[in-house]
Amino acid sequence: MIRVFSRPIPLILALAFCTFIPVMLAAVRVVQIPLGAVPEDSLRLTSVPTAYFLHAVAGSLFGFLGPLQFVRALRRHFGTLHRLTGRIFVLAGVGLALSGLALLLQVESIATGLLDAARGVFGLVLIAALTLGVVAARAHATLRHRAWMIRAYAVGMGQGTVALILFPVYLINGEPPTGLSTDIAVVGTWLLAIAMGEWVVRRLASFNRRSPSAP
Numbered sequence: 757m758i759r760v761f762s763r764p765i766p767l768i769l770a771l772a773f774c775t776f777i778p779v780m781l782a783a784v785r786v787v788q789i790p791l792g793a794v795p796e797d798s799l800r801l802t803s804v805p806t807a808y809f810l811h812a813v814a815g816s817l818f819g820f821l822g823p824l825q826f827v828r829a830l831r832r833h834f835g836t837l838h839r840l841t842g843r844i845f846v847l848a849g850v851g852l853a854l855s856g857l858a859l860l861l862q863v864e865s866i867a868t869g870l871l872d873a874a875r876g877v878f879g880l881v882l883i884a885a886l887t888l889g890v891v892a893a894r895a896h897a898t899l900r901h902r903a904w905m906i907r908a909y910a911v912g913m914g915q916g917t918v919a920l921i922l923f924p925v926y927l928i929n930g931e932p933p934t935g936l937s938t939d940i941a942v943v944g945t946w947l948l949a950i951a952m953g954e955w956v957v958r959r960l961a962s963f964n965r966r967s968p969s970a971p
């Protein structure tokens with residue numbers, strides 16, 4: 757499986773499939789927030805317009821650039837571009853976490869304490885993982901750098917993957933699914949994405965021990 761996902765097209769397709777709904781939603785909000793055309797369900801978030809807009813911009817960039825940063829062929833052949841887009845990815849990730857925490861603290865929540873606690877914890881974990889990834893890159897510790905960036909991506913995007921289930925429910929019911937069972941599904945999917953990220957990190961490490969020449 758690791759070999760399949762080390763090929764660019766399956767890797768990009770798999771990550772894009774899991775994350776296209778939150779990334780598209782964030783990109784749509786980037787246009788809607790300045791136009792004042794936010795749907796009624798989300799109007800309460802416009803009370804903190806800067807954090808809301810930054811969150812949407814950062815989410816779009818983080819979600820779009822993440823899969824590309826993990827493509828080995830792009831890293832190998834376009835190293836300078838990888839470093840440039842990597843800086844944008846890190847800034848977007850930090851902006852995503854800080855604006856997410858600002859939304860959490862400044863807007864009255866409609867979620868349960870469980871989801872709000874997860875958002876607070878994972879927002880801080882995202883900043884920590886990105887910091888450790890940058891420190892490793894500066895130390896030219898490539899494997900450690902890759903491991904922390906995979907973890908950061910899983911923590912940042914993990915919450916969004918549940919949209920594959922919840923978005924169709926929203927379309928059918930006409931209102932966003934809320935309540936304890938929804939939040940358990942969101943946090944459960946988030947933890948699953950983080951566990952999968954960790955699994956990939958470990959598989960890549962053992963693959964690398966067996967084939968040390970692989971980048």
Ligand code: HEM
Nearest residue numbers: 778779781782798815819856859860875878879882912913
């Ligand atoms: C650790 C990561 C993240 C944290 C802590 C976080 C936190 C939050 C919080 C607290 C809200 C407000 C929720 C509400 O009260 O309705 C929110 C909304 C939102 N988030 Fe995130 N978020 C994270 C990751 C992401 C990612 C990766 C994306 C996109 C790819 C994203 C896109 C959005 C969008 C578009 C909204 C607004 C939804 C709407 O307009 O109703 N978030 N986020």
